[in-house]
Amino acid sequence: xSYEMVIGLEVHLQLATRSKIFxxxxxxxxxxxxxxxxxxxxxxPGMLPVLNVQAVRxxxxxxxxxxxxxxxxxxxxxxxxxxxDLPKGYQISQxxxxxxxxxxxxxxxxxxxxxxxxxxxxxxxxxxxxxxHEDFHGMTGIDLNRAGTPLLEIVTEPDFRSAxxxxxxxxxxxxLVTYLGISDGNMAEGSMRCDVxxxxxxxxxxxxxxxxxxxxxxxxxxxxxxxxxxxxRQEDILDDGGSIVQETRLYDADRDETRSMRSKxxxxxxxxxxxxxxxxxxxxxxxIADIVATLPELPRARRARFEEAYGLSGYDAGVLTDERxxxxxxxATARASGDAKLAANWIQGDLLAALNADxxxxxxxPVQADQLAGLIARIKDQTISGKIAKQVFEAMWQGEGDADxxxxxxxxxxxxxxxxxxxxxxxxxxxxxxxxxxxxxxDPAKRKKLSGFFVxxxxxxxxxxxxxxxxxxxxIARLDPDDN
Amino acid sequence: MSVSGDTIREIAQLARLAxxxxxxxxxxxxxxxxxxxxxxLQAAPTDGVEPMANPLDASQSLREDVVTETNxxxxxxxxxxxxxxxxxxVPRVVD
Numbered sequence: 001x002s003y004e005m006v007i008g009l010e011v012h013l014q015l016a017t018r019s020k021i022f023x024x025x026x027x028x029x030x031x032x033x034x035x036x037x038x039x040x041x042x043x044x045p046g047m048l049p050v051l052n053v054q055a056v057r058x059x060x061x062x063x064x065x066x067x068x069x070x071x072x073x074x075x076x077x078x079x080x081x082x083x084x085d086l087p088k089g090y091q092i093s094q095x096x097x098x099x100x101x102x103x104x105x106x107x108x109x110x111x112x113x114x115x116x117x118x119x120x121x122x123x124x125x126x127x128x129x130x131x132x133h134e135d136f137h138g139m140t141g142i143d144l145n146r147a148g149t150p151l152l153e154i155v156t157e158p159d160f161r162s163a164x165x166x167x168x169x170x171x172x173x174x175x176l177v178t179y180l181g182i183s184d185g186n187m188a189e190g191s192m193r194c195d196v197x198x199x200x201x202x203x204x205x206x207x208x209x210x211x212x213x214x215x216x217x218x219x220x221x222x223x224x225x226x227x228x229x230x231x232x233r234q235e236d237i238l239d240d241g242g243s244i245v246q247e248t249r250l251y252d253a254d255r256d257e258t259r260s261m262r263s264k265x266x267x268x269x270x271x272x273x274x275x276x277x278x279x280x281x282x283x284x285x286x287x288i289a290d291i292v293a294t295l296p297e298l299p300r301a302r303r304a305r306f307e308e309a310y311g312l313s314g315y316d317a318g319v320l321t322d323e324r325x326x327x328x329x330x331x332a333t334a335r336a337s338g339d340a341k342l343a344a345n346w347i348q349g350d351l352l353a354a355l356n357a358d359x360x361x362x363x364x365x366p367v368q369a370d371q372l373a374g375l376i377a378r379i380k381d382q383t384i385s386g387k388i389a390k391q392v393f394e395a396m397w398q399g400e401g402d403a404d405x406x407x408x409x410x411x412x413x414x415x416x417x418x419x420x421x422x423x424x425x426x427x428x429x430x431x432x433x434x435x436x437x438x439x440x441x442x443d444p445a446k447r448k449k450l451s452g453f454f455v456x457x458x459x460x461x462x463x464x465x466x467x468x469x470x471x472x473x474x475x476i477a478r479l480d481p482d483d484n
Numbered sequence: 485m486s487v488s489g490d491t492i493r494e495i496a497q498l499a500r501l502a503x504x505x506x507x508x509x510x511x512x513x514x515x516x517x518x519x520x521x522x523x524x525l526q527a528a529p530t531d532g533v534e535p536m537a538n539p540l541d542a543s544q545s546l547r548e549d550v551v552t553e554t555n556x557x558x559x560x561x562x563x564x565x566x567x568x569x570x571x572x573x574v575p576r577v578v579d
Contacts, residue, residue, distance in 0.1 A: 017549045018549050018550065018551055019549050019550060019551045019552070019553075023553060024547070024550065024551055024552030024553045025551070025553040026551045026553070032557075032570055033569065033570035033571050034557050034560075034561070034570050034571065034572070035555040035557050035570070036553075036555070037557070037560075038553040038556055038560070039556070039560070042560060050545075050546075050547045051544055051546050051547065052546070052547060052549050053546035053547065053548060053549060054548075054549035055549075056546060075537040080498075082500055083577070084572075084574040084577055096535075097537075131577065132571065133576070133577075136568055136571070136573055137573075138576055139566070139573040139574060139575060139576055140573070140574050140575070140576050140577050141568065141569070141571030141572070141573055142571055142572040142573070142574055143570075143571055144572070269494075269498055271498065274537045274538065276538065278538075278544055279537075279538050279540060279542055279543050279544040279545075280537045280538060280543055280544060281543065281544045281546075282543035282544070
């Protein structure tokens with residue numbers, strides 16, 4: 001049977017605050033266990049939560065960026081369950097009145113077509129600690145450093161129909177939240193974790209099938225693979241006449257399969273109720289206007305501006321605006337060099353490739369934007385050829401200084417002295433009488449192709465430093481005396 | 485509305501409370517007495533009344549995003565039953 005897949009996503013985003021959502025403990029990643037877990041985070045008797053204003057601001061920034069309704073009044077609730085890495089026995093979350101209500105999220109698919117999904121809500125909550133099940137004499141070790149880290153849980157409508165669409169959404173979401181600066185987006189450190197709700201239904205049906213939830217998938221690639229294997233698993237069950245059990249599953253990347261988390265003895269019943277230790281959060285229009293003023297230019301707007309202002313293709317503008325720091329780097333290079341097209345080509349080509357090879361991100365790039373602009377300026381004024389420029393770039397990458405210094409030190413200046421070039425042309429013509437005869441015997445329309453041989457020889461003799469245009473002109477004058 | 489002994493058992497389980505079978509009849513009637521009281525409250529007209537999240541007529545004050553806590557691990561772990569390598573140890577739990 002042929003099925004349609006229906007997917008909804010829940011994304012847990014760690015907000016980039018310095019301190020926790022309800023306490024003054026630090027949120028630095030990778031600290032020694034429990035050195036950032038204090039009395040409030042440990043739920044010592046009598047401790048009370050005090051809400052971090054920055055977590056509220058970040059949540060509102062997200063809501064504004066997706067044109068969602070902002071909850072001018074939002075309420076915290078207790079979500080009750082017992083687990084040792086949740087010291088209070090409840091998680092402070094938001095249920096009936098979240099800080100961000102419904103919105104729409106538009107993004108581009110890899111082929112450039114636009115897609116849009118509904119955002120149901122986004123709410124603030126605290127993260128739990130970590131349980132370590134390695135061998136502690138048959139016991140479990142608890143690290144509460146992460147307990148109380150602010151999370152924004154973003155819930156989508158079941159609007160996705162393919163893994164590709166879900167991954168494109170997550171990439172666009174990642175780009176948006178890092179542009180906003182509300183999260184570092186570091187997926188390897190768990191700053192963005194995704195739960196995938198997936199069900200199948202016969203093609204053409206408009207009732208939803210029974211869904212499963214695949215928890216805590218923490219990379220784009222794993223989301224794609226988890227969706228694929230869960231789809232195949234459900235298809236097999238349905239084709240065999242079976243039915244899907246609504247349950248929570250885990251994606252095991254090593255085996256590339258999803259498997260059931262041991263079902264709880266009693267179905268989850270979180271018994272939400274208003275958190276009596278926190279009052280409703282009230283945002284005035286002035287508060288919201290203050291936050292609007294802090295919003296940066298967002299990826300889609302910037303992409304459109306890059307296409308418009310710099311004449312870039314949609315694809316190029318997409319690559320350059322995907323990451324805010326790359327977009328900033330491009331704009332600085334384009335401005336300083338006065339040539340946006342060359343800047344775009346160099347950044348998308350050599351620069352991103354070199355960063356990739358050295359496993360660096362753009363903020364760690366050894367070549368600064370004004371240095372790259374200096375190199376582009378020398379290509380533009382024909383001091384060096386594009387081929388030599390690659391060597392200069394490599395030298396800049398190795399920290400040998402600015403383009404001008406490297407060109408000078410290595411004697412890379414393009415040879416544009418017609419006397420010197422003429423003698424090179426004479427030499428090559430004298431050394432290759434057969435090719436000269438062949439050239440002169442050829443139909444004039446084919447001569448251009450044959451002249452490539454001579455240009456190549458001269459470029460080789462000049463170690464790539466001969467001005468290619470001048471070489472071409474001199475060659476034609478020398479080889480086609482009859483036509484002149 | 486009334487609840488059965490099974491519901492009491494479920495609620496006790498969710499709250500991690502040990503309830504013996506012979507306690508169930510008394511607990512069931514106590515629960516039902518409370519629910520009767522709420523049934524009376526349900527009769528009150530609440531049209532147009534905003535649900536109350538907190539009895540204080542005030543809104544949440546917020547704190548600046550500043551780290552004010554220092555590392556107190558040693559003091560806090562001194563009162564924990566078991567610790568190792570900086571971790572709190574608890575009976576093994578696996579999902």
